[in-house]
Amino acid sequence: MTRKPKKAAAVRRPSQAARGASRNVAPEAKSTGSRKAAAVEGVLPGMTAKKTTQRQGFKTNEFIVYPAHGVGQILAIEEQEIAGAKLELFVINFIKDKMTLRVPTAKIVSVGMRKLAEPPLVKRALETLKGRARIKRTMWSRRAQEYEAKINSGDIVAIAEVVRDLFRSDTQPEQSYSERQLYEAALDRLSREIAAVQKVTETEAIKEIEGALAKGPRRGPKPAEEAAADDASEEEAA
Numbered sequence: 001m002t003r004k005p006k007k008a009a010a011v012r013r014p015s016q017a018a019r020g021a022s023r024n025v026a027p028e029a030k031s032t033g034s035r036k037a038a039a040v041e042g043v044l045p046g047m048t049a050k051k052t053t054q055r056q057g058f059k060t061n062e063f064i065v066y067p068a069h070g071v072g073q074i075l076a077i078e079e080q081e082i083a084g085a086k087l088e089l090f091v092i093n094f095i096k097d098k099m100t101l102r103v104p105t106a107k108i109v110s111v112g113m114r115k116l117a118e119p120p121l122v123k124r125a126l127e128t129l130k131g132r133a134r135i136k137r138t139m140w141s142r143r144a145q146e147y148e149a150k151i152n153s154g155d156i157v158a159i160a161e162v163v164r165d166l167f168r169s170d171t172q173p174e175q176s177y178s179e180r181q182l183y184e185a186a187l188d189r190l191s192r193e194i195a196a197v198q199k200v201t202e203t204e205a206i207k208e209i210e211g212a213l214a215k216g217p218r219r220g221p222k223p224a225e226e227a228a229a230d231d232a233s234e235e236e237a238a
Contacts, residue, residue: 058090059074060075060076061075064113065113065115065156066092067113068111069099070189071116072101077091088106089104089105090102114154116197121156125190128160128164140176140178144182147162151186166183187209192205194208
């Protein structure tokens with residue numbers, strides 16, 4: 001009879017301690033759960049909104065224009081951890097150049113990345129090709145720098161100006177090697193964007209560009225006086 005109360009007391013004491021422990025731990029568990037809930041409800045949506053803002057509306061599979069390289073396609077949006085911090089990147093593929101570039105989403109404004117030109121702006125660029133060539137009477141090296149800056153600006157109208165100014169018809173004097181290089185670079189950038197906007201091949205886009213150039217003024221032989229002036233200018237540039 002004396003052993004039963006002892007056993008009962010031994011059983012009750014652990015159960016009381018367990019209940020006390022559970023009472024002490026429960027508030028902490030609840031508070032921890034609330035902190036986790038706050039993290040999910042507060043921080044994550046904020047981070048998502050920030051990422052969406054950084055992306056500037058760019059999406060996977062979209063064609064874009066990167067000023068230094070021309071038209072590319074966003075293959076993916078991925079995260080990489082650098083120096084303990086997560087960095088969101090656009091993975092951009094330039095098919096013709098066989099190159100893949102990773103650009104931080106937070107840097108797209110500073111690098112000048114933009115969406116493809118709207119059709120009205122493409123039309124304006126094509127109209128620019130029909131205009132009169134504007135060649136400054138300056139040293140070729142300076143003009144070449146200006147042309148290169150326009151090509152790398154990513155501005156479709158500025159690129160069209162380079163194509164217009166450096167274009168030579170069959171009846172005009174041939175281009176120098178450096179002129180030809182710049183002309184082909186500008187033509188490549190312009191044709192690739194027109195092809196992407198109009199959803200045609202680059203060959204078709206080039207034909208459209210050449211058709212617009214053919215409609216420009218004075219694409220035939222130059223008057224004797226103007227040709228002599230140009231020859232003198234080229235001699236000074238050399």
